[in-house]
Amino acid sequence: MAAGLGAGGRGAGGSQRGPAAAAGQRPGTAGAAAEGAAAGLRRHRHPRRRHRRPGAGGGGGRDPRPARRGRTAVRTVEVSAERPYRVRIGAGVRSELVELVAGADRVALVHPQVLSGQARELAAGLDARVTDITVPDAEQAKTAAVLQSCWDTLAAAGFTRSDVVVGLGGGATTDLAGFVAATWARGIGFVTVPTTVLGMVDAAVGGKTGINLPAGKNLVGAFHEPLGVLCDLDLLAGLPAADVRAGLAEVVKCGLVADPQILSLVEDDPADAQDPGSARLAELVERAIAVKAAVVSADLRESTSQGRAIGRELVNYGHTFGHAVERVEGYRWRHGDAVSVGMVYVAELAEVVGLQQPALRDRHRSVLTTLGLPTRYSGASFEALLEAMRLDKKTRGSTLRFVALEDLAVPTILSGPEEAALREAHRRVAG
Numbered sequence: 001m002a003a004g005l006g007a008g009g010r011g012a013g014g015s016q017r018g019p020a021a022a023a024g025q026r027p028g029t030a031g032a033a034a035e036g037a038a039a040g041l042r043r044h045r046h047p048r049r050r051h052r053r054p055g056a057g058g059g060g061g062r063d064p065r066p067a068r069r070g071r072t073a074v075r076t077v078e079v080s081a082e083r084p085y086r087v088r089i090g091a092g093v094r095s096e097l098v099e100l101v102a103g104a105d106r107v108a109l110v111h112p113q114v115l116s117g118q119a120r121e122l123a124a125g126l127d128a129r130v131t132d133i134t135v136p137d138a139e140q141a142k143t144a145a146v147l148q149s150c151w152d153t154l155a156a157a158g159f160t161r162s163d164v165v166v167g168l169g170g171g172a173t174t175d176l177a178g179f180v181a182a183t184w185a186r187g188i189g190f191v192t193v194p195t196t197v198l199g200m201v202d203a204a205v206g207g208k209t210g211i212n213l214p215a216g217k218n219l220v221g222a223f224h225e226p227l228g229v230l231c232d233l234d235l236l237a238g239l240p241a242a243d244v245r246a247g248l249a250e251v252v253k254c255g256l257v258a259d260p261q262i263l264s265l266v267e268d269d270p271a272d273a274q275d276p277g278s279a280r281l282a283e284l285v286e287r288a289i290a291v292k293a294a295v296v297s298a299d300l301r302e303s304t305s306q307g308r309a310i311g312r313e314l315v316n317y318g319h320t321f322g323h324a325v326e327r328v329e330g331y332r333w334r335h336g337d338a339v340s341v342g343m344v345y346v347a348e349l350a351e352v353v354g355l356q357q358p359a360l361r362d363r364h365r366s367v368l369t370t371l372g373l374p375t376r377y378s379g380a381s382f383e384a385l386l387e388a389m390r391l392d393k394k395t396r397g398s399t400l401r402f403v404a405l406e407d408l409a410v411p412t413i414l415s416g417p418e419e420a421a422l423r424e425a426h427r428r429v430a431g
């Protein structure tokens with residue numbers, strides 16, 4: 001059964017989403033947690049499985065890409081929050097979907113139009129009855145109307161609590177699909193098969209699901225952990241360069257707040273870091289997942305930040321201003337581009353209030369610039385951005401709270417900065 005919700009398409013949005021172009025390990029909790037997670041990366045070979053790449057026409061086609069990355073190396077990162085699950089990372093791991101949904105009579109496969117071929121291939125390998133749900137592209141999927149339409153489709157197909165929703169796509173698709181799963185029958189099984197760098201390193205892991213409102217980013221949602229996450233690096237082959245770059249903003253975020261080795265890997269060869277087939281990008285993906293897995297394992301529901309002990313809010317670095325930019329731009333910016341500017345904003349703010357040395361602010365700008373990510377934003381007034389920031393989920397009452405850095409991988413919460421400081425940081429980011 002196919003439920004077309006309108007392909008949407010990037011259309012004009014494609015070029016409008018974001019601008020065109022564009023130490024030392026912390027001794028505290030987050031750095032240590034990331035180290036622990038990195039150490040927990042288990043390296044083993046993928047069980048032998050015949051696997052057909054999309055479009056390979058029966059498996060006989062030659063892979064046109066040079067084998068710069070071990071084709072069989074598969075990594076596993078464990079997430080142990082309320083219900084343990086595994087993040088599998090490597091070429092071909094999407095074939096493991098059949099095991100993750102074993103036992104379900106019905107599977108809903110939620111994906112954007114651009115991934116229809118991959119969705120068909122995945123569906124063909126499943127024993128369950130598959131309901132295909134094509135959703136609009138990118139942020140256009142994260143709306144109440146699309147959510148309603150997904151519920152209607154599940155109702156028509158008779159989905160019960162033993163059935164499973166699979167999100168195949170970038171972060172926008174998996175956020176929506178996860179919220180569909182979280183809300184259907186008060187919560188059914190959910191699996192993520194992320195197809196973007198950002199989806200793999202961030203959105204597919206950790207169980208934050210939801211949709212946007214005109215009033216704010218991700219304002220409606222739920223914590224709903226996946227049964228498993230399949231990061232199939234083969235799926236990145238066709239990802240547009242601008243989306244690879246945007247995903248790297250969240251990777252750099254993990255480098256700044258917890259794992260500085262990430263920054264060195266990017267700075268050593270930024271072009272290689274952006275090559276979907278490179279071993280460097282694979283390592284960056286693994287390292288960022290290790291940071292995220294450690295953080296959400298310790299604080300799934302984002303409830304434990306106290307003083308210097310930062311919980312899940314750590315991975316919200318750069319998002320207070322970043323989400324405000326997305327909101328005032330009508331969700332036409334790429335999330336990663338907005339987070340890039342947001343990280344520069346909070347670095348400027350930390351410097352303005354005397355928390356951080358200028359050198360760290362400069363490192364933010366240089367590492368993001370070297371990837372071609374935006375570091376300036378002058379598209380909206382300070383007042384409009386401030387209003388949007390007030391609805392950030394870290395805000396308590398009328399007190400704005402930012403994740404900020406005292407030093408590389410030394411995070412803190414900057415609570416209730418003066419409006420003059422917020423304004424000055426905006427002036428500096430607006431250039």
Ligand SMILES: NC(=O)c1ccc[n+]([C@@H]2O[C@H](COP(=O)([O-])OP(=O)(O)OC[C@H]3O[C@@H](n4cnc5c(N)ncnc54)[C@H](O)[C@@H]3O)[C@@H](O)[C@H]2O)c1
Nearest residue numbers: 138170171172173195196198199202203208235238239335
């Ligand atoms: N839940 C979380 O913890 C979390 C974390 C970070 C970001 N997010 C959310 O994730 C979203 C951003 O995710 P994103 O950057 O993946 O954007 P996206 O989902 O909009 O995908 C980017 C673009 O790439 C296309 N695409 C996806 N996979 C492709 C592939 N393999 N080949 C070709 N094209 C492909 C998509 O159709 C889209 O046009 C935002 O909504 C953000 O709020 C959520």
Ligand SMILES: O=C(O)C(=O)C[C@@H](O)[C@H](O)[C@H](O)COP(=O)(O)O
Nearest residue numbers: 202206208217218312315316319393
């Ligand atoms: O997983 C988290 O927690 C994050 O904050 C990761 C962010 O990269 C992500 O964009 C998240 O969706 C933001 O959450 P929100 O609670 O600020 O909407």
Ligand SMILES: [Zn+2]
Nearest residue numbers: 202250335339
């Ligand atoms: Zn994010």
